[in-house]
Amino acid sequence: MGIDSVASDEAREARGVVSKSINEPTSSASGLELSDIKISDLKVSDLKWMQRALELAAQAEAHGEVPVGAVIVRNDTVIAEGWNQPIGCHDPTAHAEIMALRKAGKAEQNYRLSDTTLYVTLEPCVMCAGAIIHARIKRVVYGATDPRVGAAGSAFSLLGNGQDSEKFNHIVSVEGGVLAETCSTQLRQFFKARR
Structure with a gap:
């Protein structure tokens, strides 16, 4: 599984356990870098x-x-x-x-x-x-x-x-x-x- 998979829309919608951090967003193809999200509870x-x-x-x-x-x-x-x-x-x-x-x-x-x-x-x-x-x-x-x-x-x-x-x-x-x-x-x- 690549980093892009983790940062996908599906990962972000996973019952709200993935949330955007307070860091300034950086640009990428998906519009979100792995450093811009945190994973709590969800592994x-x-x-x-x-x-x-x-x-x-x-x-x-x-x-x-x-x-x-x-x-x-x-x-x-x-x-x-x-x-x-x-x-x-x-x-x-x-x-x-x-x-x-x-x-x-x-x-x-x-x-x-x-x-x-x-x-x-x-x-x-x-x-x-x-x-x-x-x-x-x-x-x-x-x-x-x-x-x-x-x-x-x-x-x-x-x-x-x-x-x-x-x-x-x-x-x-x-x-x-x-x-x-x-x-x-x-x-x-x-x-x-x-x-």
Whole structure:
């Protein structure tokens, strides 16, 4: 990932965690230099792994599935990846997150995936949130919100510090809106083409 990628519009729109500094702006092709922005909470690696999740979402789309991709990472190393496959697998549970969790469990020989981060292009649903909690995922980073069934605060509050999460034995840290516009556009274009 190059510096230009970090300073792109997508990086700046990532849920407001990237903000312009008080320095005088310098000129560049994008109009903003890396020295003109600061990254708080959001890590450069979050952008890299969300970009990978977007690539996986494109694979789902190429197979006629809703374009959602997921990557599970520990210490900046991929443990497993997945993309939406409910249509092809004839399985309503074959969401991107579940596919990645299944592969990660096999790779780790353990269903508990402590100290991992799951990157996903769409806010996890209730089913996926339950699996994420059981897997003891430390952190979830998602792109687009899902106001109908999102379980990280949009429709339900099962992940993060939401009202329902305090009832669970494991709290998952959540960072939403990373490359949200790109993730949302990918989904919108998919559904527009299907109509």
